[in-house]
């Protein structure tokens with residue numbers, strides 16, 4: 351497919367060089383959280399570029415990097431205070447993995463060197479991050495080179511692995527976790543890595559009540575660190591600054607990306623609890639990771655301006671409020687169109703799963719490319735939505751994510767929902783003519 355060339359953007363809208371307008375219903379890749387073309391960010395970037403754009407992390411630090419670290423630590427729950435800057439979500443999760451391994455080495459328990467993750471997950475595209483990702487399609491070509499970290503069922507109640515108890519299935523997921531630990535050996539496991547809300551591999555899947563509390567108990571019992579991959583959910587996306595605040599469970603390490611810079615610069619971070627960093631500092635002293643562009647002042651100043659904007663404009667509160675309006679609209683689509691199996695999500699991270707039969711939840715055959723067809727129809731009508739197809743357990747998995755900028759207004763959401771409904775109605779008609787609905 352040929353992509354249109356975008357010339358400029360303002361708020362939730364993007365404009366291509368032909369003058370066509372698109373409503374960015376996915377914030378790009380759930381990234382442009384404060385919308386496009388925000389003047390304050392452009393000004394902050396210019397001001398920093400005039401001062402200094404680059405210093406190397408092992409020679410200098412900089413005022414924006416120090417201030418950004420402080421600001422993130424203020425917002426991060428509990429003693430998550432130590433920040434390591436990287437440039438992408440994949441680097442953030444991979445650094446988290448290395449920090450966990452290093453922690454256990456310093457503790458004199460070097461055999462704790464693997465992580466345990468869940469199927470139907472996405473933690474990034476580099477080899478370590480992909481090893482953690484339970485995304486069959488993205489793993490397939492490289493499977494012989496990857497570690498087998500995904501072991502657990504995703505907490506995915508629409509197709510719950512423990513149907514007989516669902517929605518009171520949190521205990522079952524914890525029991526499955528404990529069984530896997532015993533099989534692999536607790537002395538081999540450094541950390542449990544998870545997305546608080548499953549994003550690209552599932553389409554905004556929220557775990558059942560009690561899930562994280564119970565998983566945390568198992569982690570504590572077997573000395574396993576918790577790594578929350580908040581690359582997609584962090585910095586307000588779910589209606590709280592960090593998604594884990596919804597459950598009051600404090601992870602030991604958090605990976606951030608996307609919304610941290612809201613797309614204005616490549617920037618991501620791994621946030622580490624005091625307990626872990628103190629152990630590492632008392633031993634080898636340095637985190638054995640880092641990249642040329644880590645903590646560069648240009649990106650840091652950009653992120654600081656984004657944080658200012660989020661705080662000054664009550665963006666997280668807006669995400670919560672508008673997210674509930676969006677969810678109502680998506681639930682209406684679920685009730686109206688048999689093609690929509692489930693509307694789900696948290697805050698402004700929402701999704702739709704598409705099925706051939708609403709009652710049996712039968713998925714569509716892979717070769718129908720139902721998700722792509724819906725995305726294409728939306729495109730043609732001037733709406734961008736994001737694919738979450740292909741990661742879903744046991745079948746092709748047709749799902750989209752709907753996640754506009756957190757600054758979206760109610761009338762813009764109405765426009766988004768109207769276009770999405772038109773696209774779904776058209777696709778339903780086509781699929782029923784083809785005999786699949």
Ligand code: PMP
Pocket residue numbers: 379437438439440441443472473474475545549550579580581582607608
């Ligand atoms: N973790 C999660 C939860 C993500 O959604 C993504 C990106 N979709 C990543 C990690 C990888 O981030 P990046 O593409 O910036 O490497």
